[in-house]
Amino acid sequence: MSGRSRHTSAILGPELAARLPEVKVLLVGAGGIGCEVLKNIVLAGFGNITLLDLDTIDLSNLNRQFLFRKKDVKQSKAMVAAKTASAFNPNVRIHPIHGNIKEPQFDISWFRGFDLVLNALDNLDARRHVNKMCMAADVPLMESGTAGYLGQVQPIVKDKSECFDCVPKPTPKTFPVCTIRSTPSQPIHCIVWAKSYLIPQLFGEEEDSGEELDEAEKQGENAQEIATLRKEAQAFKKVRNALQQSDVGSDDAARLVFSKVFHDDINNLLSMADMWRTRAKPTPLDFNGIKNGTFCIAHKRTGGALQVNGGSSKQPADGALVNGDTAGGSAATERMLDGTPSASGLKAGWGSAGLKDQRALTLQDNLGLFVSSTNRLAARIRNGEETISFDKDDGDTLDFVTAAANLRAAAYGIHGKSRWEVKEMAGNIIPAIATTNAIIAGLVVLQALHLLRKTYNKLRNVHVQFRPSLPLSTINLSAPNPKCGVCRDTYAEVLCDPSQVTLRQVVEGILGDGDGDGEDGGTGPRDVSVYEAQRVLSDPDWDDNLDRDLEGMGVTRGKFLSIVDEDGEYATIQVAIGQLPPNHPIDGNTLMLPYPLPRPPRIVKPTETPGLKRAAPDDEEEDDIIVDVPPAKRMRTNPTDTANTLPASVTVPVTPSKKRKLDEDGILLLESKDEVVEDDDAVEVIELD
Numbered sequence: 252m253s254g255r256s257r258h259t260s261a262i263l264g265p266e267l268a269a270r271l272p273e274v275k276v277l278l279v280g281a282g283g284i285g286c287e288v289l290k291n292i293v294l295a296g297f298g299n300i301t302l303l304d305l306d307t308i309d310l311s312n313l314n315r316q317f318l319f320r321k322k323d324v325k326q327s328k329a330m331v332a333a334k335t336a337s338a339f340n341p342n343v344r345i346h347p348i349h350g351n352i353k354e355p356q357f358d359i360s361w362f363r364g365f366d367l368v369l370n371a372l373d374n375l376d377a378r379r380h381v382n383k384m385c386m387a388a389d390v391p392l393m394e395s396g397t398a399g400y401l402g403q404v405q406p407i408v409k410d411k412s413e414c415f416d417c418v419p420k421p422t423p424k425t426f427p428v429c430t431i432r433s434t435p436s437q438p439i440h441c442i443v444w445a446k447s448y449l450i451p452q453l454f455g456e457e458e459d460s461g462e463e464l465d466e467a468e469k470q471g472e473n474a475q476e477i478a479t480l481r482k483e484a485q486a487f488k489k490v491r492n493a494l495q496q497s498d499v500g501s502d503d504a505a506r507l508v509f510s511k512v513f514h515d516d517i518n519n520l521l522s523m524a525d526m527w528r529t530r531a532k533p534t535p536l537d538f539n540g541i542k543n544g545t546f547c548i549a550h551k552r553t554g555g556a557l558q559v560n561g562g563s564s565k566q567p568a569d570g571a572l573v574n575g576d577t578a579g580g581s582a583a584t585e586r587m588l589d590g591t592p593s594a595s596g597l598k599a600g601w602g603s604a605g606l607k608d609q610r611a612l613t614l615q616d617n618l619g620l621f622v623s624s625t626n627r628l629a630a631r632i633r634n635g636e637e638t639i640s641f642d643k644d645d646g647d648t649l650d651f652v653t654a655a656a657n658l659r660a661a662a663y664g665i666h667g668k669s670r671w672e673v674k675e676m677a678g679n680i681i682p683a684i685a686t687t688n689a690i691i692a693g694l695v696v697l698q699a700l701h702l703l704r705k706t707y708n709k710l711r712n713v714h715v716q717f718r719p720s721l722p723l724s725t726i727n728l729s730a731p732n733p734k735c736g737v738c739r740d741t742y743a744e745v746l747c748d749p750s751q752v753t754l755r756q757v758v759e760g761i762l763g764d765g766d767g768d769g770e771d772g773g774t775g776p777r778d779v780s781v782y783e784a785q786r787v788l789s790d791p792d793w794d795d796n797l798d799r800d801l802e803g804m805g806v807t808r809g810k811f812l813s814i815v816d817e818d819g820e821y822a823t824i825q826v827a828i829g830q831l832p833p834n835h836p837i838d839g840n841t842l843m844l845p846y847p848l849p850r851p852p853r854i855v856k857p858t859e860t861p862g863l864k865r866a867a868p869d870d871e872e873e874d875d876i877i878v879d880v881p882p883a884k885r886m887r888t889n890p891t892d893t894a895n896t897l898p899a900s901v902t903v904p905v906t907p908s909k910k911r912k913l914d915e916d917g918i919l920l921l922e923s924k925d926e927v928v929e930d931d932d933a934v935e936v937i938e939l940d
């Protein structure tokens with residue numbers, strides 16, 4: 252035995268130590284936790300590691316993702332991490348993959364090729380995907396996450412423990428749509444508006460909302476509201492065009508955007524007198540006035556006139572601090588809203604390049620930043636970037652959101668935020684702590700060793716907590732939740748050519764034609780509904796799609812068909828679509844069914860609300876609970892509508908994909924607290940008005 256493995260062998264025991272070089276492990280994510288886990292498993296002697304990450308290295312990763320150096324910035328995380336860590340132990344093979352774990356080629360057959368999967372991800376969507384794939388492929392999964400000083404490791408073994416989806420995840424903060432669109436009262440409302448509304452409108456996917464509005468009009472929606480939406484859509488089209496055509500070096504397009512959103516739109520809102528009966532009116536902003544320092548905001552809320560720009564001679568009487576920490580009455584010096592550094596500004600690092608992100612920005616600063624970032628984003632679009640969405644690590648979008656949010660805040664008499672604070676709030680960032688990642692990564696490997704030894708009774712959910720007297724807590728694994736829509740389903744895989752196989756062939760093939768008692772498996776024909784993710788493809792009263800081919804309906808490799816028993820007698824069958832083997836004869840069968848056919852367990856008929864069927868599996872739309880603020884569940888507008896849309900009742904003039912984007916960003920905009928939200932017991936509606 253080499254000196255290198257002598258200690259590990261003594262600790263692990265010769266049998267496990269001898270197995271480790273052959274264990275096939277998949278590590279998903281090469282970020283904060285991933286780098287630590289990779290180092291641990293390489294040094295422990297895991298010999299066959301596949302490392303997958305979709306991202307490239309960012310400068311901001313270097314403080315904790317220690318396998319990367321400055322020269323590696325912009326390179327693939329998986330590739331660089333594999334290269335660096337390979338040098339730690341010559342006996343390991345690391346196969347890096349630069350890709351998204353949700354890509355179709357990483358299908359069930361691919362997952363089955365691993366003995367163990369380790370998640371080191373940062374978002375709920377990917378975590379839920381890997382969880383489902385591991386349940387389908389019956390591969391043990393070690394789930395982990397950190398948030399600042401907190402962290403957790405969750406071993407997941409099919410049928411033996413809860414899966415990641417057995418316990419519903421907390422849903423995000425939601426803001427009523429009117430708060431975001433018309434009546435913000437906190438900086439976060441302005442940040443959400445800039446990030447989730449303004450950026451998509453200006454730089455997101457261009458959509459023709461005309462048809463949608465025509466349709467809404469036909470359906471008898473409020474004509475005045477539709478006219479307003481139409482006007483708004485046209486106005487945005489105009490500024491988008493201007494952005495696409497603006498000359499290099501000209502500020503005209505930025506000025507147009509500014510006039511629309513900070514002047515005209517606010518004037519429009521002011522014309523709705525009812526809205527301002529009980530709340531302070533916003534003030535339309537004046538581009539030139541801010542630029543030359545003569546602009547003044549009169550705040551109804553505070554009664555005083557607020558000199559927002561134009562020197563320190565006129566101190567505001569009260570109220571709004573355009574930027575800075577507080578708007579407290581005693582902080583008079585902080586209300587220097589012109590270009591002069593205030594006392595707190597100096598404290599916050601004015602003039603110090605290192606802390607420039609943390610300094611308070613004046614209205615003039617924000618205007619400058621707004622113009623320059625709008626110009627930079629417009630130039631990117633002109634240079635061929637199709638769409639731009641907010642990314643906290645994309646400086647142009649961060650500048651834009653900072654400036655736009657602060658300008659809006661100023662118009663509404665709300666104090667602004669520094670670029671640093673906006674990054675934290677808009678990116679839902681909880682600062683990563685390298686030590687927490689390291690502790691969690693160590694625990695991941697310790698738990699993984701129990702899994703490999705199959706000493707399941709030793710597996711524990713472990714939490715790192717902020718309690719010096721008890722920094723680690725362990726909890727025994729719980730049994731799977733019998734109602735879990737992921738791990739309690741029965742999984743099967745069909746190999747097929749989706750362009751040649753119909754939905755009927757798959758469904759009837761999987762159910763089989765026996766009575767379910769034979770050794771061929773199956774349950775025999777029965778009434779079922781079929782879903783792909785959120786979409787209903789057929790039900791007992793609607794068979795239009797049954798004779799369509801799978802490809803035509805977008806059901807291709809890597810997707811699942813959920814076959815749900817109408818009578819609730821059997822568990823749901825999840826049929827994974829795989830590809831025919833490479834050596835499959837050209838004239839061979841285009842559909843290969845599993846043998847024996849799946850036989851889902853009989854279940855006690857659930858006592859559900861009459862008329863409401865089992866919800867379609869909801870596997871797409873959420874984000875991380877630990878690290879990110881998770882996006883909201885989709886609202887139910889019409890129980891039969893499973894299309895990927897938000898309800899027509901949301902008055903934001905956003906078309907489906909933009910609405911989806913709002914979903915993904917973790918915020919569901921509700922018009923009122925009475926809005927019905929799917930799975931509403933899990934949704935906390937925070938009323939801000």
Ligand SMILES: Nc1ncnc2c1ncn2[C@@H]1O[C@H](COP(=O)(O)OP(=O)(O)OP(=O)(O)O)[C@@H](O)[C@H]1O
Binds near residue numbers: 283352374
């Ligand atoms: N669907 C996915 N497929 C593959 N890798 C993913 C997927 N989703 C997230 N990841 C990767 O998981 C890793 C998570 O690491 P971490 O939480 O440290 O995030 P980060 O992006 O590196 O850092 P931060 O978000 O703090 O700037 C990232 O490297 C990210 O690229």
Ligand SMILES: [Zn+2]
Binds near residue numbers: 414415731735736738
């Ligand atoms: Zn489960």
